[in-house]
Amino acid sequence: MKKFLFILLKHETDADVAAMLYAGCLVWLAALLRFCGGADGIGFWPVTQIILLSWGIAWFQKLLYWREQLESRAARIMRGVLWLAVPTAAAGLCAFAAGWFSGCPAWAGWVFTAAWAGTLASWWLCIQLLCRNETVEWNTMLTQFKEGGIRREETHHE
Amino acid sequence: MKLTITETHAPGQPELILRCGEMTPALHRLAQQLQTLAVETAPRITARAEDGATLLLAPADIYYLESVDELTFAYTRSLACRVPLTLAAAVQTLAAEGFVRAGKARVVNVKHLVRLESRIGGGLDGTLDNGEHILISRRCAKELRECLKGGLFL
Numbered sequence: 001m002k003k004f005l006f007i008l009l010k011h012e013t014d015a016d017v018a019a020m021l022y023a024g025c026l027v028w029l030a031a032l033l034r035f036c037g038g039a040d041g042i043g044f045w046p047v048t049q050i051i052l053l054s055w056g057i058a059w060f061q062k063l064l065y066w067r068e069q070l071e072s073r074a075a076r077i078m079r080g081v082l083w084l085a086v087p088t089a090a091a092g093l094c095a096f097a098a099g100w101f102s103g104c105p106a107w108a109g110w111v112f113t114a115a116w117a118g119t120l121a122s123w124w125l126c127i128q129l130l131c132r133n134e135t136v137e138w139n140t141m142l143t144q145f146k147e148g149g150i151r152r153e154e155t156h157h158e
Numbered sequence: 159m160k161l162t163i164t165e166t167h168a169p170g171q172p173e174l175i176l177r178c179g180e181m182t183p184a185l186h187r188l189a190q191q192l193q194t195l196a197v198e199t200a201p202r203i204t205a206r207a208e209d210g211a212t213l214l215l216a217p218a219d220i221y222y223l224e225s226v227d228e229l230t231f232a233y234t235r236s237l238a239c240r241v242p243l244t245l246a247a248a249v250q251t252l253a254a255e256g257f258v259r260a261g262k263a264r265v266v267n268v269k270h271l272v273r274l275e276s277r278i279g280g281g282l283d284g285t286l287d288n289g290e291h292i293l294i295s296r297r298c299a300k301e302l303r304e305c306l307k308g309g310l311f312l
Contacts, residue, residue, distance in 0.1 A: 068279060141307060142271060
């Protein structure tokens with residue numbers, strides 16, 4: 001039980017870091033679009049809803065990659081699509097259903113959803129680039145390890 | 159040729175140092191022969207094949223070891239044999255042969271890895287030279303990194 005709680009706390013901390021990043025991004029985006037749409041700043045309830053949504057998104061993404069497993073290319077793409085599509089749809093639905101852009105033109109909600117999708121897509125791209133760089137690094141190490149069966153050192157005597 | 163043997167009484171694998179004025183083809187051949195000899199003289203592992211036959215497996219022939227229902231199996235290119243070792247004991251015995259933990263229930267022979275692919279979450283997808291894929295968990299990836307960086311095995 002103690003071990004389970006410790007693991008849960010560890011993952012919760014991980015999810016909280018991502019949730020804070022998402023909440024900051026979403027609140028700023030919503031406030032900017034409300035300002036551009038001619039409305040006042042963002043209220044207490046929309047901010048609370050955004051924080052809760054961010055926490056939900058962070059946990060969803062964590063659970064999506066919870067289990068380390070070997071998977072086909074198709075399964076990998078499917079997980080990537082879900083990672084991107086579900087948070088985008090959730091944010092868009094919440095924006096319209098909870099009226100985050102009440103008093104603003106209708107485009108504000110759509111622009112908010114599109115901008116959020118773009119932000120997530122760029123993060124996804126960054127993660128992929130990091131993985132690619134790490135792959136190159138791993139394979140360089142592997143090649144050097146295999147070539148290093150005999151280590152050669154040269155010293156020169158004057 | 160001068161031959162010096164230094165007995166250190168320290169734990170760890172023996173090291174052969176070839177000090178020469180120039181690396182001639184003859185010396186290169188000698189180094190290669192020593193490398194082959196090191197593989198040939200590595201400790202053999204007693205294994206039981208599916209048909210009940212007892213085999214002596216060379217560590218170099220093992221691709222990976224896996225623990226299933228508290229039994230340990232060694233996988234070679236064409237065989238799956240039961241070995242009387244726990245994974246922890248296997249790592250301890252075979253570390254010098256390039257065996258590292260790939261996960262809770264798996265130990266992989268690094269010498270059979272041909273490609274590593276980094277995955278989201280820190281794990282690795284390792285491709286073996288027989289085309290099989292093996293998952294290396296995030297935790298074990300650190301151990302593998304240490305092995306690849308620091309270990310040069312004959």
